[in-house]
Amino acid sequence: NAGVMQNPRHLVRRRGQEARLRCSPMKGHSHVYWYRQLPEEGLKFMVYLQKENIIDESGMPKERFSAEFPKEGPSILRIQQVVRGDSAAYFCASSPYGEGYTFGSGTRLTVV
Amino acid sequence: SQQGEEDPQALSIQEGENATMNCSYKTSINNLQWYRQNSGRGLVHLILIRSNEREKHSGRLRVTLDTSKKSSSLLITASRAADTASYFCATDLGNDMRFGAGTRLTVKP
Numbered sequence: 479n480a481g482v483m484q485n486p487r488h489l490v491r492r493r494g495q496e497a498r499l500r501c502s503p504m505k506g507h508s509h510v511y512w513y514r515q516l517p518e519e520g521l522k523f524m525v526y527l528q529k530e531n532i533i534d535e536s537g538m539p540k541e542r543f544s545a546e547f548p549k550e551g552p553s554i555l556r557i558q559q560v561v562r563g564d565s566a567a568y569f570c571a572s573s574p575y576g577e578g579y580t581f582g583s584g585t586r587l588t589v590v
Numbered sequence: 591s592q593q594g595e596e597d598p599q600a601l602s603i604q605e606g607e608n609a610t611m612n613c614s615y616k617t618s619i620n621n622l623q624w625y626r627q628n629s630g631r632g633l634v635h636l637i638l639i640r641s642n643e644r645e646k647h648s649g650r651l652r653v654t655l656d657t658s659k660k661s662s663s664l665l666i667t668a669s670r671a672a673d674t675a676s677y678f679c680a681t682d683l684g685n686d687m688r689f690g691a692g693t694r695l696t697v698k699p
Contacts, residue, residue, distance in 0.1 A: 513689070520678055520691035521633070569633065579623075579680075581633040 482507075482572050483552075484582035491560045491589050499555040499585045503572030510553045511579065512545060515567045527553060560589045596679055596690040604698050609666040611693040613679030614659075620682040622655055624664045627676045627692070636664075636677075671699045 483502040491497050503510050508529050513521040523537040527547035538545065542560075547553040557564055567586045571579040597612045613622070621640045625633040639646045639655045639662065646653045652665040666673055676692040 521689040523688060571633075579633075579635060581625075581635075 482570055482580050482582035484568075484570050484585050486585060487583065489585055489587045491587065493561060493589055494559050497557040497560050497564070497587055497589075499557075499568050499570075499587070500552040501555070501570030501572075501582060502552040503570075504580050507572035507574050507580070509573045510547050511571045511573070512553070512555050513569045513571065515569060515584075517566075521569060524555070557587075560587075562589050565589045596677070596693045598693060599691070600694045600696075602696040602698065603669055605669060605671055607669055609669050609673070609695055609697070611664045611677050611679075611695070613662045613664070613690060615662075615679075615681045615688075616660065617681075617683065619657075622653075622662050623680045623682065624651075624653060624662075625678045625680060625689075627678065629675075633678065666695075669695075669697045671697050673697045 482504055485500050489497055501510060510527045512524040514524055515521045525532060525538050525545045526534040527545060529547055530549050542558045544556045553570065555568060565588050567584045569581055569584045571581045573579045595614050601609055603609055619641055621638050623638045624636045626636055627633045637646060637648045637651055637653050639653050641657055644655060650667045653662060655662045662679055664677060674695060674697045676694050678689050678692045680689045
């Protein structure tokens with residue numbers, strides 16, 4: 479079991495471009511969570527998804543951010559028209575629900 | 591919004607000493623979990639304590655939970671330099687997890 483796989487590990491985007499972050503959950507896990515971590519801060523919840531459903535997106539900015547977890551393939555966190563303030567580490571976690579989460583190593587987004 | 595609040599924000603101790611970190615939260619929880627994060631790395635799950643449990647051990651880790659005070663503590667005994675990391679408590683609200691800002695532990699050799 480390869481664990482939670484996130485790619486890319488590092489992503490550099492110019493202001494105004496789109497960023498697409500991918501997360502493949504652990505085998506057998508159907509619950510995916512996305513978190514953002516700013517430097518020197520804790521993780522902030524963004525969105526919770528199950529296959530083909532968004533369960534809780536209360537932590538997602540209203541504009542430019544979207545997430546999906548299709549029936550086939552990884553979960554995608556998409557940030558359109560990135561700005562410098564989007565620079566952060568984005569972590570994905572998966573869970574069989576009710577137990578400890580398994581986190582990926584994160585994607586570090588830098589907007590220049 | 592943030593749920594867990596860790597205390598202290600930073601802790602520096604000598605190798606061999608014990609380290610105690612505290613976490614307070616605001617709402618009812620299903621369980622509370624502690625994670626470790628080494629600099630620049632992802633989180634590693636350490637221990638989960640359910641809302642009906644009061645204490646749990648795992649190796650050199652001891653976690654307590656007081657639901658009446660809405661607080662938890664993580665004790666690391668006989669600390670090692672390799673324990674240097676940030677430690678986060680996370681509360682499971684049912685639909686998602688909420689993390690505090692973490693305690694940065696430095697263990698000096």
